[in-house]
Amino acid sequence: MFFQVLFRVLGSSDLWQATLQFAALLVLPALAGVISERSGVVNIAMEGMMLTGAYVGVMSALATNNVFVGVLGAMIAGGVMALIHAVVSINFHANQIVSGLAVNIAALGLTNYLLLVQTNGQGVPHLVNALRLPIVTWGPLANIPFLGPVLFQQNIIFYVAIVILIATQFILFRTNVGLRIRAVGEHPQAADTAGVNVRLVRYLCVIAGGFLSGLAGAFLAMGIAGIFNSNMTAGAGYIALAAVIFGKYNPLGAGGACLIFGLGEALSTRLQDTGISPNLLSTLPYILTIIALVGLVGRTIPPAADGIPYDPGSE
Amino acid sequence: MAVQTKQSPPAPKLRPTPWLRKFTSAVGRPLFAFILAMIAGIIVIMITSQGSPGDRLSAALTAYQDLFVGSFGNAQNFSFTLVTVTPLILTSISVAIAFRAGLFNIGAEGQLAVGAMVAAIIAFKAPTWPGWALIPLMIVASMLAGAIWGGIVGILKAWRGAHEVVTTIMLNWIAFYVTDYLIEGPFKAPNQADQTDALPKQATFPTVAGAYNHTLGTFLPQITNPQQYPIDISIFIALLALVVYWFIVSRTTFGYEVRVIGQNPKAAKYAGIPTKRNIFLVMAIAGAFSGLAGSLHLMGQFPYQLIGSTFRIDPTGFDAIGVALLGRTTAIGVLLASLLFGGLLYGGSYMQLFANVPGDLVYIIQALVLFTIAAEFLPAIQRALPRGIFASRKPALVPPVEGATISDIPENDKNNGSTLQEGALTGPPGVVRGSPGEIESTGQASTAVDDSNRIAED
Numbered sequence: 078m079f080f081q082v083l084f085r086v087l088g089s090s091d092l093w094q095a096t097l098q099f100a101a102l103l104v105l106p107a108l109a110g111v112i113s114e115r116s117g118v119v120n121i122a123m124e125g126m127m128l129t130g131a132y133v134g135v136m137s138a139l140a141t142n143n144v145f146v147g148v149l150g151a152m153i154a155g156g157v158m159a160l161i162h163a164v165v166s167i168n169f170h171a172n173q174i175v176s177g178l179a180v181n182i183a184a185l186g187l188t189n190y191l192l193l194v195q196t197n198g199q200g201v202p203h204l205v206n207a208l209r210l211p212i213v214t215w216g217p218l219a220n221i222p223f224l225g226p227v228l229f230q231q232n233i234i235f236y237v238a239i240v241i242l243i244a245t246q247f248i249l250f251r252t253n254v255g256l257r258i259r260a261v262g263e264h265p266q267a268a269d270t271a272g273v274n275v276r277l278v279r280y281l282c283v284i285a286g287g288f289l290s291g292l293a294g295a296f297l298a299m300g301i302a303g304i305f306n307s308n309m310t311a312g313a314g315y316i317a318l319a320a321v322i323f324g325k326y327n328p329l330g331a332g333g334a335c336l337i338f339g340l341g342e343a344l345s346t347r348l349q350d351t352g353i354s355p356n357l358l359s360t361l362p363y364i365l366t367i368i369a370l371v372g373l374v375g376r377t378i379p380p381a382a383d384g385i386p387y388d389p390g391s392e
Numbered sequence: 393m394a395v396q397t398k399q400s401p402p403a404p405k406l407r408p409t410p411w412l413r414k415f416t417s418a419v420g421r422p423l424f425a426f427i428l429a430m431i432a433g434i435i436v437i438m439i440t441s442q443g444s445p446g447d448r449l450s451a452a453l454t455a456y457q458d459l460f461v462g463s464f465g466n467a468q469n470f471s472f473t474l475v476t477v478t479p480l481i482l483t484s485i486s487v488a489i490a491f492r493a494g495l496f497n498i499g500a501e502g503q504l505a506v507g508a509m510v511a512a513i514i515a516f517k518a519p520t521w522p523g524w525a526l527i528p529l530m531i532v533a534s535m536l537a538g539a540i541w542g543g544i545v546g547i548l549k550a551w552r553g554a555h556e557v558v559t560t561i562m563l564n565w566i567a568f569y570v571t572d573y574l575i576e577g578p579f580k581a582p583n584q585a586d587q588t589d590a591l592p593k594q595a596t597f598p599t600v601a602g603a604y605n606h607t608l609g610t611f612l613p614q615i616t617n618p619q620q621y622p623i624d625i626s627i628f629i630a631l632l633a634l635v636v637y638w639f640i641v642s643r644t645t646f647g648y649e650v651r652v653i654g655q656n657p658k659a660a661k662y663a664g665i666p667t668k669r670n671i672f673l674v675m676a677i678a679g680a681f682s683g684l685a686g687s688l689h690l691m692g693q694f695p696y697q698l699i700g701s702t703f704r705i706d707p708t709g710f711d712a713i714g715v716a717l718l719g720r721t722t723a724i725g726v727l728l729a730s731l732l733f734g735g736l737l738y739g740g741s742y743m744q745l746f747a748n749v750p751g752d753l754v755y756i757i758q759a760l761v762l763f764t765i766a767a768e769f770l771p772a773i774q775r776a777l778p779r780g781i782f783a784s785r786k787p788a789l790v791p792p793v794e795g796a797t798i799s800d801i802p803e804n805d806k807n808n809g810s811t812l813q814e815g816a817l818t819g820p821p822g823v824v825r826g827s828p829g830e831i832e833s834t835g836q837a838s839t840a841v842d843d844s845n846r847i848a849e850d
Contacts, residue, residue: 170767171766175713175766176762178713182755182762183755185752186752187756190436190755193750194440312565319562356573363565371554
């Protein structure tokens with residue numbers, strides 16, 4: 078009975094479409110985490126940056142009646158939250174975990190506060206289709222059975238996310254820029270000696286992460302949901318954090334982890350017929366992460382200087 | 393045997409810290425953080441309200457007045473505040489004791505959830521037991537459940553090196569989903585949506601006012617309308633927990649070892665402190681305090697039942713991080729900061745009702761407090777200001793006290809064995825400035841010990 082349902086669900090294109098959609102939503106903040114941690118700044122603020130991005134995205138799209146302004150606003154909002162995290166943790170040597178938590182709390186408070194003030198407690202309306210991020214249909218490719226709906230009828234951000242994922246992997250490991258980023262995260266003193274501006278690199282990496290997380294927020298609110306709700310990210314940023322570690326601080330690894338988490342999320346709502354509670358199924362990604370951490374898939378080692386503020390002139 | 397290191401440069405004269413300076417250094421930073429955050433809150437209200445600048449300012453001040461009245465303004469409101477404060481104290485102890493070992497317990501909320509759930513399960517499985525047996529059993533079971541939930545984190549951290557921030561976040565979500573499953577599944581009340589039955593009557597706590605009227609009130613003046621004051625007697629258990637926390641950290645060998653691990657894990661290792669075991673124990677104890685918070689709130693407060701998705705949206709375990717940092721992880725600090733945050737939280741809802749300013753402002757204030765405490769704004773300002781104004785307070789973290797020498801350093805580690813500065817251990821914890829999450833932390837206190845290492849090696 079259980080396996081019948083499981084196989085039926087696994088064979089449906091609907092499941093895999095949802096899986097890829099969730100994975101794309103998670104991979105953007107996960108990449109934010111990868112870039113930031115690779116440069117040596119611990120970042121658990123993706124949740125807050127996403128939430129702010131979602132809110133500002135929806136509000137600016139509504140205000141200007143333009144979906145592009147919405148996305149831009151979302152990315153800038155994510156970038157601003159990241160900038161706060163960067164200033165506080167790079168310049169003021171804050172504990173980066175506390176700072177990240179503070180960003181998340183501030184984002185939750187700020188979006189709820191503004192939501193009440195700006196809409197007089199009414200909440201934002203559903204976005205009309207013109208203000209939602211469009212679904213791209215790849216002409217005849219979309220009609221291929223199974224693969225069509227799964228791969229060629231996704232939201233535009235899905236394709237953007239894939240491009241960014243590959244680009245990040247390439248930049249981090251195949252370019253000069255990536256070498257500098259990794260050097261700053263592994264041994265800032267050496268990088269500094271070699272003429273790399275450690276703080277600047279870290280700033281840029283954290284802010285780039287903010288842009289990506291803001292984009293993910295826009296995807297969630299303007300693409301998937303079509304509305305902004307209070308605390309609508311509901312832990313997605315934390316799952317992305319788990320994906321960063323599961324993926325061993327590698328973009329492609331994180332992407333793979335996001336696929337697993339996406340599948341877990343998509344399955345949890347589709348296996349109710351089997352009689353297993355969706356609540357219990359939802360714990361799967363978290364249990365997987367802990368197993369990954371415990372080392373069953375190899376030990377995860379963060380960049381050597383991750384979380385340590387750099388002081389020029391310190392030995 | 394005591395390791396005699398080369399005499400360090402002229403040892404500063406030992407002189408008792410004047411109590412005033414001690415007071416300002418302990419209270420100054422938290423107070424500064426709080427005032428800065430409150431000012432920022434005023435600015436947020438002024439930006440988002442309407443009218444002339446004067447109107448906006450008065451709107452902000454009215455909101456703050458309501459915030460204060462709503463939290464501490466009268467006995468009834470204060471009583472509501474205390475309801476928020478009780479679990480906050482316990483979860484903050486949980487976060488604080490982990491901080492002392494240099495660990496981040498972000499999992500207080502998950503530990504609270506399993507604690508409450510296990511307590512509820514016991515009450516539903518043994519509904520006919522008398523209160524004197526049931527209540528202690530529920531309390532102990534909730535502490536055990538929390539201890540297991542926290543202990544898992546400790547084990548993974550100590551023996552597998554899994555970062556506790558990630559494992560606690562993961563265990564939080566597992567706890568939320570599992571409790572939701574139990575609340576909406578096996579323990580769902582018949583004909584009710586997503587909630588359990590209420591606890592049996594004998595498994596609940598009386599309110600403080602009710603208890604007073606039945607005991608002291610029989611010969612002292614009675615409290616009229618006791619049902620107005622919802623605070624239950626579990627607040628006293630929370631206060632007792634504060635004393636226990638103080639005792640563990642300040643008066644036991646275990647507490648001492650935990651503080652050494654938090655300040656300088658390497659020194660702890662060289663001194664022969666069982667680091668792994670203590671990391672496990674401290675996380676288990678942290679979990680026990682949070683689990684206790686869960687059962688006490690369940691037993692003490694209406695509706696004495698668990699409702700689906702409550703824990704997921706309950707911010708207590710996360711507020712506790714701010715409280716522990718604001719209170720500088722000391723028992724008295726945790727108490728004061730809990731009152732402050734609890735007041736803000738309850739007062740925030742009051743403010744929303746009467747001043748029409750969203751209560752979520754409280755979270756903005758809270759985040760700013762965290763930023764300010766975490767960031768070294770104050771030292772940065774001190775550096776910018778001409779010397780002499782604050783200069784005396786700058787190295788407050790590690791008072792130059794001639795140290796007690798650790799006597800049992802292994803023979804072959806002689807070169808690394810340093811005079812471990814007692815001051816580094818009794819001073820305010822380094823968590824606020826350093827990065828306690830990382831074992832290779834560069835907290836100021838440990839830097840100080842490293843310095844003496846270097847001196848010893850010279």
